[in-house]
Amino acid sequence: METLTTSPLIRDDEIFLRMNLAERIQHILLIVSFTLLVLTGLPLMFYELRLFKSVFSFENAFAFRGLLHRGAAVLLIVDIVWHTGHTVLTRRGRDNFRELMPRAKDARDAVSLFGYNVGLARWLYRKGILRGFFDRHPFWRFENPPEYGRYNFIEKLEYLSVAWGSLVMILSGFFMWNVELSLRIFPLWVHDIFVIAHGYEAMLAFLAIIIWHMYNVHLNPEVFPMSKVWLNGKITGHELKTLHPLEYRKILAERQQAQKAREDRSGAAR
């Protein structure tokens, strides 16, 4: 793997836009709606817990919780509709979406990162064990972490999980909200599946956000104590080089090409 050195064409302190204002607001709306939905949904599922009993002990607490849940659900739906419109109707949205789609390289990157973090193959190679195999197949030595483009496989999985999870929650939640309509269209067992899927998907989403997303954007040593991209949308040339080297190389190649074209033009004019 070719090591990336700093190029004068991309300064380390140059600022690149990773999330524009519309994308940042969409993300904040997702945080607000999701947090409210979890806080007002999970107490219903775990109503026997003392904590939830004490929080929702005031008069009409149950009705208030339900109202908040539905309000947050509408906010989530508006956010998803906006994001879908932004994705379909803007050039930037379409480019982002294309970059977020999984490719064979992502599966390879996942294996590669796992192998790199475990470090066993590297250790075996240094000890001279299976050296012939590792010389023929250097990939399996996992000498270096994988290099990512605009989005790594973890970010892609997170995005697709939010998309799929929202679809399940909105569909099942809609029919839980409109029970009569649901029972007019479906047999009872289908409605029961909506309720079960809604509850378990909520738990899955909550745990995925708390454990997975919070690790990636806060605790991960590369961004600790917090990646500020969701607030200011900015990423520096240095961060681009270390976190998204393939995107860095792409921008560098474009700039080198543009510089060469400029030089050719000024040479021809002389």
Ligand code: HEM
């Ligand atoms: C990702 C976001 C969401 C989470 C985490 C969530 C969470 C939950 C949970 C845990 C429950 C209790 C389920 C049970 O008792 O088994 C619930 C109930 C419910 N949810 Fe959601 N939900 C979400 C999105 C939605 C959406 C988008 C809608 C509407 C379109 C919705 C409508 C409902 C309704 C109507 C109920 C029935 C109980 C009530 O009156 O609140 N939810 N939700």
